[in-house]
Amino acid sequence: xxxxxxxxxxxxxxxxxxxxxxxxxxxxxxxxxxxxxxxxxxxxxxxxxxxxxxxxxxxxxxxxxxxxxxxxxxxxxxxxxxxxxxxxxxxxxxxxxxxxxxxxxxxxxxxxxxxxxxxxxxxxxxxxxxxxxxxxxxxxxxxxxxxxxxxxxxxxxxxxxxxxxxxxxxxxxxxxxxx
Amino acid sequence: xxxxxxxxxxxxxxxxxxxxxxxxxxxxxxxxxxxxxxxxxxxxxxxxxxxxxxxxxxxxxxxxxxxxxxxxxxxxxxxxxxxxxxxxxxxxxxxxxxxxxxxxxxxxxxxxxxxxxxxxxxxxxxxxxxxxxxxxxxxxxxxxxxxxxxxxxxxxxxxxxxxxxxxxxxxxxxxxxxx
Numbered sequence: 001x002x003x004x005x006x007x008x009x010x011x012x013x014x015x016x017x018x019x020x021x022x023x024x025x026x027x028x029x030x031x032x033x034x035x036x037x038x039x040x041x042x043x044x045x046x047x048x049x050x051x052x053x054x055x056x057x058x059x060x061x062x063x064x065x066x067x068x069x070x071x072x073x074x075x076x077x078x079x080x081x082x083x084x085x086x087x088x089x090x091x092x093x094x095x096x097x098x099x100x101x102x103x104x105x106x107x108x109x110x111x112x113x114x115x116x117x118x119x120x121x122x123x124x125x126x127x128x129x130x131x132x133x134x135x136x137x138x139x140x141x142x143x144x145x146x147x148x149x150x151x152x153x154x155x156x157x158x159x160x161x162x163x164x165x166x167x168x169x170x171x172x173x174x175x176x177x178x179x
Numbered sequence: 180x181x182x183x184x185x186x187x188x189x190x191x192x193x194x195x196x197x198x199x200x201x202x203x204x205x206x207x208x209x210x211x212x213x214x215x216x217x218x219x220x221x222x223x224x225x226x227x228x229x230x231x232x233x234x235x236x237x238x239x240x241x242x243x244x245x246x247x248x249x250x251x252x253x254x255x256x257x258x259x260x261x262x263x264x265x266x267x268x269x270x271x272x273x274x275x276x277x278x279x280x281x282x283x284x285x286x287x288x289x290x291x292x293x294x295x296x297x298x299x300x301x302x303x304x305x306x307x308x309x310x311x312x313x314x315x316x317x318x319x320x321x322x323x324x325x326x327x328x329x330x331x332x333x334x335x336x337x338x339x340x341x342x343x344x345x346x347x348x349x350x351x352x353x354x355x356x357x358x
Binding site: 002003004005007013014016017018019021023024026028029030035036037038039041060061062063064065066067068069070072075077107108109110111112113114115116117118119120140141142155156158160161162163164166167170 | 181184193197198205215217243244256288291295298320334335346
């Protein structure tokens with residue numbers, strides 16, 4: 001029988017701009033104690049786009065955490081008092097200069113529940129129209145539009161390295177198969 | 180033209196058992212400076228299992244970081260000097276009491292490249308045989324075996340909340356379609 005881990009102590013180690021770090025001391029089901037190193041993250045959104053030509057719009061950017069350029073679906077973290085849908089509209093516009101006439105909530109998931117609270121809310125954007133660029137200052141990104149069939153092959157060749165993007169491509173393919 | 184972010188300063192904020200936290204000051208392409216809060220994680224493995232009956236073996240456990248029980252494919256972090264394949268064999272045995280006669284490397288991906296270095300190496304385990312349980316002490320998990328078709332529906336209903344598990348189910352489905 002699985003049981004929750006009771007928090008016996010919680011120590012904040014770092015409070016930052018994007019994330020906090022805390023060390024929780026928990027009581028295990030066998031009454032032993034253990035420590036959990038936990039990243040507190042506000043969560044974010046990610047946006048699957050499907051164009052009229054079965055293409056998807058992605059962004060490429062340098063990610064210091066992995067010291068590499070990463071191809072990802074448009075995404076961003078939730079600002080204070082922002083609903084995920086608003087974040088999705090804002091980030092899609094900032095990162096790709098696109099507006100979706102149809103924006104559907106798809107699902108939500110944890111990126112790494114073993115140590116991080118980050119949850120991503122996934123949206124599907126259709127009927128896309130180009131709008132005036134309104135880039136977020138300090139973001140250096142390149143917009144890349146690719147056929148969904150190519151993206152599937154890129155996943156199989158290990159060329160798509162970001163988890164939310166792999167999930168987004170698979171979900172877009174299933175959506176197209178059904179519609 | 181995208182450019183790497185040059186590290187101007189790197190400050191270690193926390194060194195832990197599972198992860199470290201550092202704050203890097205970087206130089207942006209426009210020569211401005213910015214801070215990056217970065218979780219250093221050793222990376223890990225995750226294992227897609229496919230049984231003779233088109234089922235997958237998963238584990239359910241309490242995850243303090245998200246304060247919930249999460250259904251995941253077997254996984255674990257790389258120990259020092261451990262090859263991903265060894266980790267996969269060890270974790271599959273510890274978490275599910277299974278040994279795979281066939282273990283194939285599938286791909287690798289970042290769980291959250293915006294702030295974490297964590298990379299997961301994904302394996303596919305086939306021809307599974309039951310072995311003596313060798314649980315990792317201090318792990319409280321429940322083994323759950325489910326048909327792959329059910330798992331796909333559970334993803335669509337938002338009942339599978341873990342990113343590596345969503346990816347694992349989609350890849351297993353594609354593998355079955357092709358073989």
